[in-house]
């Protein structure tokens with residue numbers, strides 16, 4: 001379990017992480033999303049004890065990492081896949097790491113097998129592809145058999161096969177009951193990988209909720225309607241906050257009303273319906289809306305630290 005409480009980090013006049021609180025729980029994949037510079041890497045570095053918080057705390061299983069006697073057995077991290085000695089083989093790299101942390105050689109064989117590195121393990125790291133480097137990073141993170149794993153952008157630059165492999169590995173690690181905390185820019189990838197999301201924008205938590213709730217809450221209601229009386233119904237639905245887009249003579253899409261409201265209105269005006277289908281917003285849509293809102297309310301210096309009343313009132317539970 002990872003717990004951040006009022007975590008804050010400033011570098012000179014830059015506030016990289018601003019009063020951030022969240023929990024990444026065991027048995028699930030917690031996705032850590034946010035635009036460039038949102039503060040994801042800084043948060044992860046503080047979790048690993050590589051940077052000190054200016055205020056607040058981030059703990060792994062209730063303690064700061066430096067307070068654990070055997071940190072590698074508590075948490076494994078892939079923060080920078082390139083941080084290896086290129087002249088060594090993958091197996092040598094893992095053996096050195098294991099030896100310096102009192103971990104037996106058998107575990108090195110185990111993690112090589114777990115990450116499918118058998119054939120590459122005897123080759124020099126200098127010749128590794130990006131995907132093989134990523135596997136080596138994950139193998140190193142798993143050496144201490146830790147209950148908590150932190151992966152910073154683990155699929156960046158990987159080919160589709162590599163992306164799929166990381167996704168399956170991450171899901172499996174959570175299924176084993178581990179805490180998996182993973183950052184990414186890739187919304188579609190997170191939608192397939194994470195159970196829960198923490199979204200950062202300019203150092204602040206914008207949302208902290210199950211992935212499905214984020215899609216439901218932030219996505220605007222959209223409904224596909226097919227009716228032989230399409231133009232009558234479109235006239236009846238027309239309002240200031242409603243967008244109507246015709247697809248053909250009988251079919252149109254409504255944004256801003258839910259299916260129940262459209263159905264009731266159709267009955268009132270006597271329009272015969274052939275289809276009434278709620279359309280799900282994609283995670284990408286929800287994410288863009290959330291981060292866009294953050295940028296807007298931060299752009300005015302006078303309201304920099306105050307969420308506007310209408311945004312606060314409209315925010316669903318978990319969206320801050």
Ligand SMILES: Nc1ncnc2c1ncn2[C@@H]1O[C@H](COP(=O)(O)OP(=O)(O)OP(=O)(O)O)[C@@H](O)[C@H]1O
Nearest residue numbers: 011014015016034035036037038039040041042043
């Ligand atoms: N060592 C540092 N010194 C000064 N500023 C820093 C330092 N590390 C990070 N920052 C600043 O803190 C902010 C957050 O950076 P961070 O790398 O944590 O964001 P990120 O969400 O990981 O972004 P990206 O996805 O681009 O890696 C940025 O404005 C960055 O320039």
